[in-house]
Amino acid sequence: MKKQLELLGSYLMLLAIISAALRYNQLIVIAMFVAGFALVLDGNSKKIAYLQMHLFLVIPYLAVLFPLPIPREWPGLIRLAAAFGIWTLVLCILFWIISFFSNKHLYSNRGK
Amino acid sequence: MNGMIRFLRNQRKTDIILLAVALGCLIATAVQYPLSTTFPIGGDGAAIIQRVQHTLTDPLLTIRNISHTWYPVSYALFSSNALIPHVYWPTAFSSWMALGQILTGLAIGRLVYRLAGIQASALAMGLWALTPITMTSFFEDGTMAQLWSLPWLILFFERMHQRSLKGMFLFCLLALFSHPITAAILIGTLIITALILWIHRHTELKKQEQMLKIVYLICAFACVIIASAALLFKKSIITLQFTHEASKYAQDMFHGFFLPWLLAGIFGWATIIKNHASRYVFFTSMGSFIFLSILLAMNNSLGIGFWTNRLNSYLILCIVIFAAIGMDKILKNLNNQFITAAISICLIAGLAMSTFVDNKNIYTRYESSSTYARIHPDELAAIAWMNTNLPNYADVYSTIKTRNYEWIPVLTSLRWKPLEDWEIPSVQNNHAIIYPIFVYFTRAEGVPEDVWGRPDIFRLEYHNDGAMIFHIIPL
Incomplete structure (x- = not known):
């Protein structure tokens, strides 16, 4: 069953890629890809440490969605450095929180 | 060579065909640039050539020129063109750009081969073949140094994956001294990774990974000190002026022809990090690089707009690497070798052909004398006239209304100095200047009434x- 779902998911994603290359409706393409992606996911994806690695993609997405109110009168590179510094800090804090839970989980498993 | 043949013998035929197609596409879209244009596009070519063109006749001057730039490694490598007999530098520049594009593709292929095998490697090279002009601005801007910094950056990650400290050190140095933007991204990656490794200290890393972690922390600390010192001595960097720039590639990346590869890239990352525990340092570094690349490419969305188009290329690198891995995983799940190869070849070849045709139109437009998109043949004729008819002690002056004037010292043996119109009397009154010449490229600016x-x-x-050349009679 798992193999069949993986195959179906792969076909869906391939179809989405080919549809996008042929400039089909973007929403349908994304929907197909997400559905295919979900079908291909396996048990490993639920691990906390695995989720941690997705922060590298999620945080920049959040940064684009919620631009920081950095004063416009500051020099451009200082604004760039400030934005990067703050979002890096957010990334590190979230990493630390997840790492704390994953370690706790790891050591709790060891005790059993 | 024998190793290469042995390597190819061990591969499946379908993979070798796919690899050949991908290499063909990579070379075709890169070589198309020097073959379709008669002169470099972009404003930086002249300034780059000027620094290295006297390598054989005056090596000390070249060394001095190279040591006073931000791109010593890129310039030093480019200066090797002086060894070609009777080199015509503008043509050599275009070919060197094409070579940089191909080398970057090969470096991507090598990294992806380490991560996911030969099929993914071929896909990655094929995807990189789709990027010239359409997704990166290297050819159009003439940003040779930045393009030539990419192979070292990628090979740094490849060596890290192989846990080769010597290789990492070598390619780190090459990348740091090839281009300041690449250096800044590499330093940023090192610092973010070092912070995350420090946070993640409870996890039991393998012995080799532990060593990498220590090296990382030391390197990041050294980089912070070096970068701080550089900023301290070059305070002008902090106040660097720039105009807000929106990303011209965002439309294609999020809604256009690169969207499928963006999606495949996300899937590729999700796939490859399943095994991240065994190579935690490498994947954390790649993650940090992706994090920085996205922020830099989208910095206009953060309300900054700093060189958005030039910074886009690092995100394209990430997308190409992980899209190839994602696509490879999708195709492998189909469990049919023939279908997999057929789909890969059709996709890569079809899209590369489409890119080739699109780029052909763009190069034709640049070559057209009516569009004035690059230096005009009339301006080249004027420069050639100056080279043959003016005495070598003549001083040539012009305004800076167009960067085409920068080709004067490259294509002639004359001294050239940019001036504003109001500075002309100072030239006229200066008796030390024996033979002052003022040039106007009339497609870019009109000749002022005072001169005419x-x-x-x-x-x-x-x-x-397209050009007027005046001899200023000294007072």
Whole structure:
């Protein structure tokens, strides 16, 4: 069953890629890809440490969605450095929180 | 060579065909640039050539020129063109750009081969073949140094994956001294990774990974000190002026022809990090690089707009690497070798052909004398006239209304100095200047009335439809 779902998911994603290359409706393409992606996911994806690695993609997405109110009168590179510094800090804090839970989980498993 | 043959013998035929197609596409879209244009596009070519063109005749001057730039490694490598007999530098520049594009593709292929095997490697090279002009601006801007910094950056990650400290150190140095933007991204990656490794200290890393972690922390600390010192001595960097720039590639990346590869890239990352525990340092570094690349490419969305188009190329690198891995995983799940190869070849070849045709139109537009998208043949004719008819002690002056004037010292042996119109009297009054010449490229600017109407002071020496050359008679 798992193999069949993986195959179906792969076909869906391939179809989405080919549809996008042929400039089909973007929403349908994304929907197909997400559905295919979900079908291909396996048990490993639920691990906390695995989720941690997705922060590298999620945080920049959040940064684009919620631009920081950095004063416009500051020099451009200082604004760039400030934005990067703050979002890096957010990334590190979230990493630390997840790492704390994953370690706790790891050591709790060891005790059993 | 024998190793390469042995390697190819061990591969499946379908993989070798796919690899050949991908290499063909990579070379075709790169070589198309020097073959379709008669002169470099972009404004930086002249400044780059000027620094290295006297490598054989005056090596000390070249060393001095190279050591005073931000791109010593890129310039030093480019100066090797001086060894070609009777080199024509503008043509050599275009070919060197194409070579940089191919080398970057090969470096991507090598990294992806380490991560996911030969099929993914071929896909990655094929995807990189789709990027010239359409997704990166190297050819159009003439940013040779930045393009030539990419292979070292990628090979740094490849060596890290192989846990080769010597290789990492070598490619780190090459990347740091090839281009400041690449250096800044590499330093940023090192610092973010070092922070995350420090946070993640409870996890039991393998012995080799532990060593990498220590090296990382030391390197990041050294980089912070070096970068701080550089900023301290070059305070002008902090106040660097720039105009807000929106990303011209965002439309294609999020809604256009690169969208499928963006999606495949996300899937590729999700796939590859399943095994991240065994190579935690490498994947954390790649993650940090992706994090920085996205922020830099989208910095206009953060309300900054700093060189958005030039910074886009690092995100394209990430997308190409992980899209190839994602696509490879999708195709492998189909469990049919023939279908997999057929789909890969059709996709890569079809899209590369489409890119080739699109780029052909763009190069034709640049070559057209009516569009004035690069230096005009009339301007080249004027420069050639100066080279053959003016004495070598002549001083050539022009405004800076167009960067085409920068080709004067490259294509002639004359001294060239940019001036504003109001500075002309200072030239006229300076008796140390024996033979002052003022050039106007008339497609970029009109000749001022003060110059045109004073034949007693500004004697017209040469003119054609695109240029006027005046000899300034000293007072």
